Amino acid sequence: MSRAYIVMLISIPILWVGFIWVTQFPSFLVPPPDLVFKVLWEERDIFLYHTMATLGGAAVGYIIANIIAIGTAVAFLYIPSLEGFTTPWMVVIKNIPFVVIASILVIILGQTPLPKIIIVVLITFFPILANVLKGLRSVDSVLLDRMKTLNASKWQVFWKIRWPAALPYYIAAHEIALTTSVIGAIVAEWLFSREGLGFLILRSMSQYRADKVYAITIIASVLAVGTYIIIKMVEKRIFKWRGEVQ
Amino acid sequence: MTALSLVSVSKRFDQVVAVENIDLEVKEGEFVSLIGPSGCGKTTLLRILAGLEKQSSGEVKIFNTSPLRALSNKDIGVVFQRPALLPWRTALGNVELTLEITKVDNSFSPSQLLTEFGLGEFLHHYPHQLSGGMQQRVNIAAAMVHNPKVLLLDEPFGALDEMTREDMCDWLSRIMVQTPKTVVFVTHSVDEAVFLSDRVIILSSRPARIHDIIAVPFKKPRGRLLRTNSQFLDYVGTARESLYQVIGTNGGKPCLEPI
Numbered sequence: 001m002s003r004a005y006i007v008m009l010i011s012i013p014i015l016w017v018g019f020i021w022v023t024q025f026p027s028f029l030v031p032p033p034d035l036v037f038k039v040l041w042e043e044r045d046i047f048l049y050h051t052m053a054t055l056g057g058a059a060v061g062y063i064i065a066n067i068i069a070i071g072t073a074v075a076f077l078y079i080p081s082l083e084g085f086t087t088p089w090m091v092v093i094k095n096i097p098f099v100v101i102a103s104i105l106v107i108i109l110g111q112t113p114l115p116k117i118i119i120v121v122l123i124t125f126f127p128i129l130a131n132v133l134k135g136l137r138s139v140d141s142v143l144l145d146r147m148k149t150l151n152a153s154k155w156q157v158f159w160k161i162r163w164p165a166a167l168p169y170y171i172a173a174h175e176i177a178l179t180t181s182v183i184g185a186i187v188a189e190w191l192f193s194r195e196g197l198g199f200l201i202l203r204s205m206s207q208y209r210a211d212k213v214y215a216i217t218i219i220a221s222v223l224a225v226g227t228y229i230i231i232k233m234v235e236k237r238i239f240k241w242r243g244e245v246q
Numbered sequence: 247m248t249a250l251s252l253v254s255v256s257k258r259f260d261q262v263v264a265v266e267n268i269d270l271e272v273k274e275g276e277f278v279s280l281i282g283p284s285g286c287g288k289t290t291l292l293r294i295l296a297g298l299e300k301q302s303s304g305e306v307k308i309f310n311t312s313p314l315r316a317l318s319n320k321d322i323g324v325v326f327q328r329p330a331l332l333p334w335r336t337a338l339g340n341v342e343l344t345l346e347i348t349k350v351d352n353s354f355s356p357s358q359l360l361t362e363f364g365l366g367e368f369l370h371h372y373p374h375q376l377s378g379g380m381q382q383r384v385n386i387a388a389a390m391v392h393n394p395k396v397l398l399l400d401e402p403f404g405a406l407d408e409m410t411r412e413d414m415c416d417w418l419s420r421i422m423v424q425t426p427k428t429v430v431f432v433t434h435s436v437d438e439a440v441f442l443s444d445r446v447i448i449l450s451s452r453p454a455r456i457h458d459i460i461a462v463p464f465k466k467p468r469g470r471l472l473r474t475n476s477q478f479l480d481y482v483g484t485a486r487e488s489l490y491q492v493i494g495t496n497g498g499k500p501c502l503e504p505i
Contacts, residue, residue: 146330149296150347150392151317160343164334239334 005225031211040215046200051219053196057113058185061120062178068121069128070170077136077162078154094126098184099191106192116188116196123184124177131173135166171235178227186220248307249274249396249428250295255304256453257290264290266453268304274395277422277429277466279439279446281485283493287454288432289327292400295430296324308396316396320348323394323427327401329385331373337384338369341391348392354425359387363421379410386418390427397427401434415441416470423467436489440481441468448485450492458488 013033020030027035040047076083098119105115139161147157189198197216204212250272257265264287272278280288293299294306297313308316316322331340341356360369363383373381382402390397403411415438422429422442433439439446440462448458462481464472472478 140328140330142326142328142330143332145298145326146324146388147347148298149317149322149324150344151320152347156347160346161332164332 028208028210031214035211036214036218039209039211040218043212043215047215047219050195050197050200051223053193054182054185054189054198055223057116057188057196058120058181060113061117061185062124062181064117065121065124065177065181066128069125070132072129073132073136073166074158076133090126093122098122102188102191111192111194116185116193119188120181120184124181127177127180128170128173131169132166135169136162138169139165168235168239171231171238174231174234175228178231179224182220182223182227247274248272249276249309250430251305251307252295253305255291255294255301255306257287257294257299258302263453265294265301266455268454268456270447270456272428272430274428275426277431277442277444279431279433279443280449281433281436281439281446281489282449282454282457283451283489284434286449286451288449289400291449291454292398292430292432295396296322296398298324320350320392321395323389323392323397325382325386325389325397325399325402327404329373329381331381331384331388333373336370336372337365337376337380340373340384341388344388344391350392353392354390356387356391359391360384362424363387364417377410378406379414382406382414383417386421390425393425395428397429399429399431401432403438404434411435411438412470412473416468418442419467436482436486437473440478440485441473446485448488448492457492460485460488 016033019025020027020032023030101122102115102119105118109115143161144157147161152160185196186198186201189196190202191198193199197220201213201216204210204216248271250270252268252270255265255268256263268291270278280291282288290299294301295308295313297317306313309321311319313322332343335343337360338356341360345353345356357369360366360383363386365380365383365387368376368380373384376384382405386399386402403414406414419442431439431442440460443462446460446462447456448460449455450457460481464478
């Protein structure tokens with residue numbers, strides 16, 4: 001896997017320079033790598049500030065989404081009728097374009113970090129809920145029978161059987177949702193914020209600073225790959241028994 | 247002392263009668279096999295004893311209390327057909343799980359039990375790293391590590407090949423002499439039933455009724471050579487004949503004369 005990443009790291013600048021060489025785009029439309037890295041270095045304080053603003057919003061939203069999603073999954077597991085009752089609500093909320101929800105939130109909440117956080121919660125909540133619920137229900141019935149014959153309490157069944165069984169599904173949810181949380185924060189900022197990478201994209205575009213837009217692209221890519229690799233490492237560590245299958 | 251008693255026990259699922267009018271008493275320390283055609287309701291009967299199903303009528307007592315009470319007294323160990331092992335726990339961890347949940351005092355030591363079961367070198371292996379026979383041994387260890395008075399086994403060797411099956415039978419016979427328990431053993435192998443049991447109970451098909459009971463008086467533990475003993479083979483023959491009365495002879499005539 002690591003070799004594939006090295007190939008990508010080497011290929012990107014080559015393809016980038018090659019593209020400019022073939023199309024002959026001027027540097028204010030497609031800036032060459034050296035120009036982008038120059039602005040990235042020179043304005044590192046500004047980039048760092050806005051990156052932290054984005055990550056902060058994403059992290060807070062993501063943590064809230066996790067808490068609510070796990071709570072909901074557990075509630076659905078033990079009160080099945082609840083799931084049927086809330087499904088129509090979920091379908092509606094999930095399918096309203098979140099740009100609309102964002103606009104409504106901005107009207108109500110104004111220029112606070114809250115709309116951004118709520119957007120992140122909304123787009124990361126559903127994949128986590130779906131995966132955790134599936135994981136909690138994935139337990140082999142023979143294990144539940146065994147627990148019954150040992151007179152295990154619900155609490156014991158949950159912590160010793162259901163939750164460990166759901167963990168692989170939960171980690172898989174992070175693979176999708178954690179990177180999505182960063183995208184959600186950026187798009188939310190793009191729509192209405194005064195700080196964060198999304199805001200920076202909008203400002204750079206209006207100033208025709210393609211070099212800055214490219215710099216933000218690089219930052220966003222590093223964030224995405226970084227979170228992905230971290231999750232993969234956590235996965236490997238937690239599921240030693242799984243790795244040994246191969 | 248009577249360990250298990252069933253008095254006119256029946257079980258219906260909707261319209262289907264799975265078990266009908268079973269009367270049975272099992273003495274403490276006795277090894278009893280239930281054998282019958284597949285789908286005849288023997289697993290249902292075992293699940294009633296294990297407290298996993300409730301009988302529709304009749305009375306089930308385990309050491310003079312209901313199965314559910316016996317479960318909460320940690321008096322029952324159940325070995326399921328498929329190994330009920332957590333894939334993320336080692337062999338030892340899976341056996342320890344039983345103790346984490348039951349928290350009994352007079353239990354066996356998990357590592358010692360697994361070592362006695364011939365798995366001393368595999369304590370820290372995960373289930374998927376073990377063969378089918380080994381998994382089933384871990385499964386049995388996990389079902390009896392808390393030292394229950396009653397052990398219920400549901401076709402534990404059904405998925406194993408013939409050689410492993412014989413090994414496991416010999417082994418189980420020895421284990422049950424070392425740590426005597428009242429055992430109900432569901433199987434569809436006549437040899438297995440006769441080899442292991444004090445009494446073989448032949449069930450008729452759908453609904454399950456007691457068709458015949460055959461007592462097997464050999465002393466235990468029984469070595470594998472017993473399988474070549476002509477008296478043993480007589481018992482197997484008798485049991486098989488009785489089973490054929492239930493499932494039919496498939497039109498064949500008895501072939502008593504050599505060709």
